[in-house]
Amino acid sequence: MDDTITIQRHIAKIQEHHPEASGELSGLLNAIAFAGKLIQREVRKAGLVDILGLTGRINVQGEEVQKLDMYAHHILVRTIGQSGYICVMASEEEQDVIHLPEGEKIGHYAIAFDPLDGSSNIDANVSIGSVFSIFRRRTPFGPGSVDDLLRPGREQVAAGYILYGSSTMMVFSSGDGVHGFTYDPSAGEFLLSHPYIKIPPRGNYYSVNEGNHATWPEGSKRFVDYLKESDGPEKKPYSLRYIGSLVADFHRTLVYGGVFLYPPDEARPEGKLRLVYEAAPLAYLVEQAGGAASNGCGPIRHIVPSSLHARTPLYIGSPHEVKLLESYVAKYEGARAT
Numbered sequence: 001m002d003d004t005i006t007i008q009r010h011i012a013k014i015q016e017h018h019p020e021a022s023g024e025l026s027g028l029l030n031a032i033a034f035a036g037k038l039i040q041r042e043v044r045k046a047g048l049v050d051i052l053g054l055t056g057r058i059n060v061q062g063e064e065v066q067k068l069d070m071y072a073h074h075i076l077v078r079t080i081g082q083s084g085y086i087c088v089m090a091s092e093e094e095q096d097v098i099h100l101p102e103g104e105k106i107g108h109y110a111i112a113f114d115p116l117d118g119s120s121n122i123d124a125n126v127s128i129g130s131v132f133s134i135f136r137r138r139t140p141f142g143p144g145s146v147d148d149l150l151r152p153g154r155e156q157v158a159a160g161y162i163l164y165g166s167s168t169m170m171v172f173s174s175g176d177g178v179h180g181f182t183y184d185p186s187a188g189e190f191l192l193s194h195p196y197i198k199i200p201p202r203g204n205y206y207s208v209n210e211g212n213h214a215t216w217p218e219g220s221k222r223f224v225d226y227l228k229e230s231d232g233p234e235k236k237p238y239s240l241r242y243i244g245s246l247v248a249d250f251h252r253t254l255v256y257g258g259v260f261l262y263p264p265d266e267a268r269p270e271g272k273l274r275l276v277y278e279a280a281p282l283a284y285l286v287e288q289a290g291g292a293a294s295n296g297c298g299p300i301r302h303i304v305p306s307s308l309h310a311r312t313p314l315y316i317g318s319p320h321e322v323k324l325l326e327s328y329v330a331k332y333e334g335a336r337a338t
């Protein structure tokens with residue numbers, strides 16, 4: 001690891017290559033890194049202090065909210081809201097967009113985030129993460145609106161996540177490759193550890209909640225059955241890895257290759273994962289790393305969200321496996337509605 005390149009230095013270097021840039025995006029990425037430090041501090045303390053447990057509130061998805069979720073949400077809202085670089089925010093924990101408080105400086109970017117994904121894993125000390133997606137605003141001036149965020153993922157200018165795993169990592173792209181930074185608690189800094197991450201063109205792992213297999217559409221069923229076959233010239237069967245924490249499952253897929261999927265099923269005909277908060281930012285990252293992300297019929301990046309909390313089927317990872325999955329969907333499901 002080159003311990004001389006902090007995330008701030010790296011972000012400053014990106015800006016040096018874009019002398020026309022105002023520095024707002026750099027400032028915003030630094031604000032996110034700072035929020036990540038505060039969240040990871042709390043996540044690391046979770047087993048020590050009485051912070052675990054349910055608040056008793058139900059979020060807009062009808063799920064129980066745990067205290068750390070709300071802590072992460074509030075930290076991001078405050079840190080980013082006061083940064084001066086954004087005009088509007090959206091959090092998976094809130095139904096509607098979050099406007100800046102009166103008098104706060106308004107910037108040129110809009111951001112959506114899932115403050116703490118995989119929260120059902122918190123009590124078991126399993127990796128969790130924060131995900132963010134950034135657009136340059138398209139409303140002309142004044143406070144931003146939902147229109148700044150209800151856009152296809154291909155219009156993102158940056159996206160990333162912070163993984164609270166065996167170490168804390170921030171991984172992001174602003175259009176010039178994917179870079180990973182590992183948090184050094186003794187220095188209090190994110191240090192560049194994984195420059196220009198590239199996903200292997202194909203892998204040996206698949207990652208899915210296979211408990212839902214019985215009610216998946218035919219294409220997903222046949223695809224996964226194929227990955228499990230042990231005959232043929234290919235290196236099969238694939239090995240199954242599933243954490244149930246999207247950021248962690250995605251990060252492993254990014255590093256080792258293979259495919260993560262969350263197909264639609266009987267209980268979730270639209271899929272489970274959120275397009276704006278989860279699928280679109282991870283799709284942006286995987287494509288920057290040479291991979292692919294699909295809803296089964298085409299790239300995630302082209303889908304225009306119907307609402308902030310819209311869901312989508314997600315197949316993401318190495319290009320070989322994602323392409324193969326699409327061929328199974330086309331063959332066994334005909335024209336599945338997108």
Ligand code: AHM
Binds near residue numbers: 119244246249272
């Ligand atoms: P959350 O946003 O409520 O935490 O739910 C999203 C999580 C993802 O992290 C993960 O990929 C998925 O839900 C796991 O779902 P399941 O438990 O159905 O396998």
Ligand code: MG
Binds near residue numbers: 114116117118278
């Ligand atoms: Mg989530």
